[in-house]
Amino acid sequence: MKKKDKSHSHSHLAFDHVSFSYKHSDKFTSVFDNINLTIHEKEFVTILGPSGAGKSTFFRLASGLEQPESGHIRLRDKEERHRLGKIGYMPQQDLLLPWRTVLENGLLPLEIKGMNKKEAREKVLHHMKKFGLLGTEDHYPHQLSGGMRQRVSFLRAILGGNEILLLDEPFSALDSMTRYMMQEWLLEQWHEWDKTIIFITHDVEEAIFLSDRVLMLTHPPIKGEIDEVNVPISRPRNEEHRSDAAFMKLKQDLLKKMRSKERSL
Amino acid sequence: MKKLMTNIFYYGSSLVLVSLLLIVWEVGARIYDKAYILPSPSGILVKLWELRQVLFYVHLPATLQIVVIGLGISMIVGGGLAIFMNRSSFTERTFFPLVIASQTIPIIALAPIFVLWFGYSIWSKVAVTVLITFFPITVSTFDGLRSTSKELQDLLLTMGASKRQLFFKVQVPSALPYFYSGLKVAVTLSVIGAAIGEWLGASKGLGYFSRRMMTQMDGAGVFAPIVLLSMMGICLFLLVKVFENISIKWRNK
Numbered sequence: 001m002k003k004k005d006k007s008h009s010h011s012h013l014a015f016d017h018v019s020f021s022y023k024h025s026d027k028f029t030s031v032f033d034n035i036n037l038t039i040h041e042k043e044f045v046t047i048l049g050p051s052g053a054g055k056s057t058f059f060r061l062a063s064g065l066e067q068p069e070s071g072h073i074r075l076r077d078k079e080e081r082h083r084l085g086k087i088g089y090m091p092q093q094d095l096l097l098p099w100r101t102v103l104e105n106g107l108l109p110l111e112i113k114g115m116n117k118k119e120a121r122e123k124v125l126h127h128m129k130k131f132g133l134l135g136t137e138d139h140y141p142h143q144l145s146g147g148m149r150q151r152v153s154f155l156r157a158i159l160g161g162n163e164i165l166l167l168d169e170p171f172s173a174l175d176s177m178t179r180y181m182m183q184e185w186l187l188e189q190w191h192e193w194d195k196t197i198i199f200i201t202h203d204v205e206e207a208i209f210l211s212d213r214v215l216m217l218t219h220p221p222i223k224g225e226i227d228e229v230n231v232p233i234s235r236p237r238n239e240e241h242r243s244d245a246a247f248m249k250l251k252q253d254l255l256k257k258m259r260s261k262e263r264s265l
Numbered sequence: 266m267k268k269l270m271t272n273i274f275y276y277g278s279s280l281v282l283v284s285l286l287l288i289v290w291e292v293g294a295r296i297y298d299k300a301y302i303l304p305s306p307s308g309i310l311v312k313l314w315e316l317r318q319v320l321f322y323v324h325l326p327a328t329l330q331i332v333v334i335g336l337g338i339s340m341i342v343g344g345g346l347a348i349f350m351n352r353s354s355f356t357e358r359t360f361f362p363l364v365i366a367s368q369t370i371p372i373i374a375l376a377p378i379f380v381l382w383f384g385y386s387i388w389s390k391v392a393v394t395v396l397i398t399f400f401p402i403t404v405s406t407f408d409g410l411r412s413t414s415k416e417l418q419d420l421l422l423t424m425g426a427s428k429r430q431l432f433f434k435v436q437v438p439s440a441l442p443y444f445y446s447g448l449k450v451a452v453t454l455s456v457i458g459a460a461i462g463e464w465l466g467a468s469k470g471l472g473y474f475s476r477r478m479m480t481q482m483d484g485a486g487v488f489a490p491i492v493l494l495s496m497m498g499i500c501l502f503l504l505v506k507v508f509e510n511i512s513i514k515w516r517n518k
């Protein structure tokens with residue numbers, strides 16, 4: 001099951017015997033216990049799991065907001081402790097700055113990197129066009145629809161310019177129609193951008209439709225090797241693939257696996 | 266013009282109430298007919314007109330100067346203290362009790378001491394003003410800084426933001442609305458502070474003038490500067506609102 005597509009055989013992000021727990025006054029909640037996993041360059045991986053499984057915690061570790069208690073996190077085979085600013089992160093809530101317009105929100109990562117104002121503005125506007133956000137640059141976040149806010153948040157993550165993007169349930173708040181459209185849109189963008197994407201979801205169908213590989217988390221603490229399933233559906237994918245027999249079969253299998261994992265606890 | 270009309274309409278109920286009170290006052294004062302105890306609104310207006318020279322060119326500027334300097338110092342001290350207390354729980358624990366204690370001191374008792382320290386100069390009145398106006402600014406700005414969303418700060422950290430960028434790009438904008446509500450309270454208090462200061466020792470200013478008229482049993486003369494003080498408070502309040510609307514324009518869109 002571990003065989004990899006040749007196109008992304010280089011390791012981009014790797015967890016090596018990583019353990020992590022939250023400390024609450026004197027209580028410890030262990031979330032990860034000696035886990036190992038590797039994400040390859042230009043791979044699209046989803047992390048699938050129910051609420052409380054530790055998905056967001058995984059992102060906090062990867063992005064550098066938290067450090068492992070033991071073990072190493074590697075970027076391109078080199079251990080990297082200073083990961084802040086090196087990995088793009090789109091948080092679970094869209095977290096746009098309410099006092100900034102769409103354009104100014106897009107400018108934020110570029111400002112932080114110290115880019116020249118005019119150049120930054122042009123770059124943001126260029127991306128806004130691609131994202132279908134032109135005309136909203138002077139709107140404030142509360143004037144946008146949920147789907148638009150997610151796109152702005154995604155735009156901001158892309159503009160950070162990092163090669164790894166962590167997307168935490170970006171579409172969970174959207175209605176199913178918008179969600180399908182956003183999924184296809186995301187794949188189109190990904191084909192263009194050559195990025196490594198790690199995508200969190202608790203929707204099995206979304207996981208299959210988007211990714212090369214699905215990692216399954218169930219309940220903390222998560223130990224050792226992470227269970228994974230490859231998605232052998234050809235790309236580019238579109239709406240029709242959702243009703244393929246192979247797609248349906250995979251969905252059934254995944255659901256079954258998740259259930260048996262839960263039961264075995 | 267149209268905006269003015271809609272505004273008048275909007276505050277119509279308030280205008281009616283004020284007019285009613287004024288009419289009752291006017292009628293009551295005329296029936297009672299002892300102007301040195303209860304002057305009538307029309308009497309006060311007449312007095313304002315008679316005294317316009319000294320009131321507007323001597324006493325109003327004197328008080329305004331105290332208020333503006335006092336508020337300026339309060340904004341710097343209050344804002345600075347809030348930022349400082351927000352730095353660590355140690356600084357919070359150390360300074361917050363002191364800030365609160367400063368408000369339990371009866372100002373009236375302390376003001377004469379300020380006169381001893383600063384003499385009859387403007388600074389004794391500024392000190393009283395600062396003492397009562399820095400508190401709302403400190404407390405609300407501190408709350409504002411604390412209310413900054415942890416998630417937003419984390420997000421900026423993942424973008425590689427420095428402490429300084431975190432402060433200016435997230436904390437300051439988050440605290441700004443709180444700062445303004447503190448400032449609005451402070452502005453109305455500042456007029457009171459300046460007047461108390463002047464009551465206790467001054468040679469000019471609206472508070473001083475009001476008190477001097479008291480000794481002359483001139484009821485309307487007591488009220489005329491008070492009306493001006495109140496107007497000053499209202500104008501300053503509106504001014505703060507204008508600044509607030511400009512700097513927090515995203516809320517009104």
Ligand SMILES: Nc1ncnc2c1ncn2[C@@H]1O[C@H](COP(=O)(O)OP(=O)(O)OP(=O)(O)O)[C@@H](O)[C@H]1O
Pocket residue numbers: 022023024029031049050051052053054055056057058092202220
């Ligand atoms: N700051 C924290 N302090 C203590 N425990 C925490 C903290 N954040 C998360 N946890 C715990 O860690 C576990 C994993 O949480 P996490 O947020 O990673 O879940 P998740 O998979 O992202 O869930 P969801 O799908 O609801 O977002 C949970 O049991 C949670 O209670």
Ligand SMILES: [Mg+2]
Pocket residue numbers: 055056057092168
């Ligand atoms: Mg989560």
